[in-house]
Amino acid sequence: MAAPRLRMAAGRCFYQVFRLSRSAGGAAAGRTGIRRFSxxxxxxxxxxxxxxxxxxxxxxxxxSEEQRPMEARFSELMHQMELERSLMSDHELRLLDDKKKLKRRQAVDYDSEEEEDEDRDQDIILTQDLEDAWEQRRKLFHTQPRVQGDVDVRxxxxxxxxxxxxxxxxxxxxxxxxxxxxxxxxxxxxxxxxxxxxxxxxxxxxxxxxxxxxxxxxxxxxxxxxxxxxxxxxxxxxxxxxxxxxxxxxxxxxxxxxxxxxxxxxxxxxxxxxxxxxxxxxxxxx
The missing domain is CATH 3.90.79.10 (Nucleoside Triphosphate Pyrophosphohydrolase)
Structure with missing residues (x-):
């Protein structure tokens, strides 16, 4: 007979706590049966x-972390595949055009009168000259070291x-x-x-x-x-x-x-x- 009384007491305690939470928490807390946590x-x-x-x-x-050997090989493979499947850029097309102009000017039967007006009045700035200038600018750029000396110890x-x-x-x-x-x-x-x-x-x-x-x-x-x-x-x-x-x-x-x-x-x-x-x-x- 002790077990039924215990279950009734537990249910009564839960009902009293539920009523207390409804009365103390306001209308919003009353709908959920949860007291506000103050x-x-x-x-x-x-x-x-x-x-x-x-x-x-x-x-x-x-x-980022240093690449592992397998990650470096995979990155190189993806770069090579992207390069082979891509179209030529404007820089590469200009490089081909410069080669044609230079080859035409070096020909024995070259006649400058046949050049277009815009090419006759100005010198050709070869793409290789641009690449050399870019290379000089790149050498002036220095990255910070990934490990900063004794900083990793402090x-x-x-x-x-x-x-x-x-x-x-x-x-x-x-x-x-x-x-x-x-x-x-x-x-x-x-x-x-x-x-x-x-x-x-x-x-x-x-x-x-x-x-x-x-x-x-x-x-x-x-x-x-x-x-x-x-x-x-x-x-x-x-x-x-x-x-x-x-x-x-x-x-x-x-x-x-x-x-x-x-x-x-x-x-x-x-x-x-x-x-x-x-x-x-x-x-x-x-």
Whole structure:
């Protein structure tokens, strides 16, 4: 007889919660049966947990990677096929026309009176002369190196490893330790968790940059319990960190005093394994 009473009690509790959500959420919330998620509701839902918002900022690859041997051979094959199937360009047609004019002028029975008026009054600028001028201009153009010397060693620079995406890490105090983490800060009443993540990024000292957040919903969650000695003194059971994705936009920022830009393969040298396992699934490889 205990099982039917338990089912009735569960159904009654659900009905009471549903009525409460209809009365507290207004007309719009009443139609869906879902209460509006306000700051007070977030604090009530957190209970003994402390909420934090963190921003996972990535600087995407700036230049393309070096071609693999198979990719280089395939690219060369496609270029050759495109060249064989294409029509002649205006430059190539002019080159053929110049060869005909030059051959006609070098003939023994050449008569300049037979030339058209426009060709008689001006010298011929051969296509080869244009190509020589273009070649001289090309030699004056120099590209930047793909690897910028010791920049790839200095992890605080955002312009290192231009062929790979980088992740922003900041050094923060957690208890008595200083750890490398994603920029994070405690949630405050009246703000959304995304606003908290944005505030964590803007409050990082010495870090000025433009970012674009990818959505308003968190992309990951990291949860851990505090030691029993800390629980009693602070009255909290643990911490929940909500991650929000963002990408760097605009100019690359200058190095900050307590921040680094790490490659995906370097994160294991700075982050704890349990923390890294939570952020690895949503890191972009672009």
């Amino acid at each position: 700051g007070a509701a977030a604090q009530h839902a957190a209970g003994p947990w402390r909420l934090l918002g963190a921003a996972c900022v990535q600087r995407l690859a700036v230049i 992890v605080e620079r955002s312009d290192r490893w231009l062929t790979e995406p980088l992740v922003l890490l900041t050094q923060q105090e957690v208890g008595a330790d200083r750890l490398w983490l994603l920029p994070q800060t405690p949630w405050e009443a009246g703000e959304t968790l995304k606003t908290t993540a944005q505030r964590a990024l803007s409050s990082t000292p010495g870090l000025e940059m433009q970012t674009v957040f990818l959505g308003s919903a968190p992309c990951g969650l990291y949860k851990y319990r505090l030691p029993r000695a800390v629980r009693g003194s602070e009255g909290v059971t643990g911490v929940k960190v909500f991650f929000f994705k963002a990408v760097l936009r605009g100019a690359l920022p200058p190095p900050g005093p307590s921040s680094i830009w790490a490659r995906k393969s370097e994160l294991k040298d700075y982050l704890k394994p349990s923390y890294l396992d939570k952020i690895r699934p949503f890191l972009l490889d672009l």
